[in-house]
Amino acid sequence: MENNEKISTESKILAAAEQVFLRSGYDGSRMQEIADLAGINKALLHYYFRSKDALFEKIFEDKFSQFFPRLQEELNHATSFAEKVCLYAELHIGLLIKNPYLPHFVINTLQKNPDFAQKIPTEVLMQVLQTYYTDLEAQKVRELNPVQFMMSVMSMCVFPFLSKPLFCKAINLSDKDFELLMQARIEEVKRYIKVLLEPIG
Amino acid sequence: MENNEKISTESKILAAAEQVFLRSGYDGSRMQEIADLAGINKALLHYYFRSKDALFEKIFEDKFSQFFPRLQEELNHATSFAEKVCLYAELHIGLLIKNPYLPHFVINTLQKNPDFAQKIPTEVLMQVLQTYYTDLEAQKVRELNPVQFMMSVMSMCVFPFLSKPLFCKAINLSDKDFELLMQARIEEVKRYIKVLLEPIG
DNA sequence: GGCAAAATTAACCATTTGGTTAAACTAATT
DNA sequence: AATTAGTTTAACCAAATGGTTAATTTTGCC
Incomplete structure (x- = not known):
């Protein structure tokens, strides 16, 4: 045994x-x-x-070789822009609940060494943006600035994990409280997305 | 001269x-x-x-002794919850356009040394939250989770500055493009706030 | 068992880095 | 001009840190 x-x-x-x-x-x-x-x-x-640099680089690359390809594939299951964005929020927050240090790690590394950005596959973002324009033509979404919109959705998903120390102190939350808040956040972000995207009329 | x-x-x-x-x-x-x-x-x-620690602490404290008291005072000019939150977004983004490194500095410091959170006056947040409940009773806002909502607004204001290196690379923006995007972001966030808060009916 | 290759370690090295010291310089005071 | 207190510097120190080396142990193979 x-x-x-x-x-x-x-x-x-x-x-x-x-x-x-x-x-x-x-x-x-x-x-x-x-x-x-x-x-x-x-x-x-x-x-x-060989060196600290080499080891660090290896860790950095490994962290993204797993998640992004899977994200890209999963997003294909959604057809409309709204569905894709909702699914993105769900998957991204889900990942971060399991890896709460990831955002800080990335931000921190890129601040010091912007060249590392090239190691992160960001094509997914462009693909999601593309769906917006097709949906817009079919009048399935309200007209808005999709870049600003995507920035907002990403912000809502990631930032809470970055500001956790400050936020928990400000409104007096325990670690467990915070995790529950993040669980609930998935539905919260989805609700926002729906309200903001719903076609008028 | x-x-x-x-x-x-x-x-x-x-x-x-x-x-x-x-x-x-x-x-x-x-x-x-x-x-x-x-x-x-x-x-x-x-x-x-005396030491690196002492110098760092001095810098950290100085950065907040200026902005927060002024923010708190300015927010008194707004009466309703929606107005307060809009004004907050405007002032915060405005500050960050002038101090783009500030978010990373704070996040980074608090990650390593959470005790520094106590040096940041966060009472403003509680005061803004309080206005929500009075407005709700007067049926001036839609019913929602104000903690999640505030978290979203703060995210939308701050996160873009943190993710700048990655974001600019992903959609191929220059530094000047980015600053313009942030200028426009003030109105963008305000628009979102209004849509999300407007009372039903 | 004997042997070669791979894995692992203790001891060391050079550089960086926060911090100190004692001497030198400056400016005000008498 | 002499004295003194405050300011600035060059030289130095000890600890930390990334990295190396040579020796030792372990492993797989005949």
Whole structure:
């Protein structure tokens, strides 16, 4: 009944590095800290991954090679713009509830090194925007600025996770309260989307 | 006609420290970098402000001792909840256009050291929320969850500045384009607020 | 068992970095 | 001019940190 699977050193390093880098960012992370968390010698980090830079890059790329392709595929299940945006909100908030440090990690990295933006596949956004114009012609949506609109929806999904420390203090919420608020937020954002997109008349 | 005002060393340090800390955060900033930017010897930093910690704390506190009291006062000019929220959006986005690094600075600092949240006066938020309930009784607003609503409005105001590097790359915007988008965003957010709050009937 | 290759470690190194010290310079005071 | 207090600097220090090396242990293979 016991689990004797041996965990490879490489995956132990990756798990530890992910945890440390996501919490503390590049500058705030120490190689020693990662080694300790992985339960290995610091030199092994350099044996498997050449440098701190290389290890960081690996973690960064891994985090996006998983989610974005799946998001893109899932969004194909929705046909109209409104449906696509709703589904996007649901999937994105769902991901962030499981990975609450992700937004800060991305923002932080891109602020220091904007070149990393190229590692994030953002074509999905363009594709969703495209559906707006077809829907508009078919008069299935109210006329609005779709760029501003998408920016708003993304903001509503992501920002709460970034402002959690401040927000929880301001209105006195526990961690559990916050997670429940985020669960409820999925429906909240969807409701907003529907109100804002519904065709007039 | 020339300006011979001597700029005090202390204010030169503060200006330099603000610039460096806001761009790079605590971990990413070097005391030497601040000294260079201020055009002085590094030891002078410690002569005027004891340590990196002390200097950082000073900068952090200064940034909020200006804006929040003024915001609170300005918001008194608005009476209804809808007006207050609209004015808040206008003032906040206006501030951020002038201080685009501020959101990242705050988020970054609070992620690493949540205790700093106590240095940010958040009572304004509670006061605005209070107006919602009085307006609801007078049937001047649609019934909704005001916490989620405020979270959405704040998100729409702040998040674009955080995601600028990614967003500009995704839809291929220049810095100037982005600033124009943010200018237009004030009216955009106001429009959303009105649509979402307008009483039914 | 013996051996070579891979994995792992302890000890070390060079650089960076926040911080200190003692000396030098400046400006006001007498 | 001499004295003194405040300001500024060059040189230095200790700790932290990313990275390396050479030796040791483990593993797979004959």
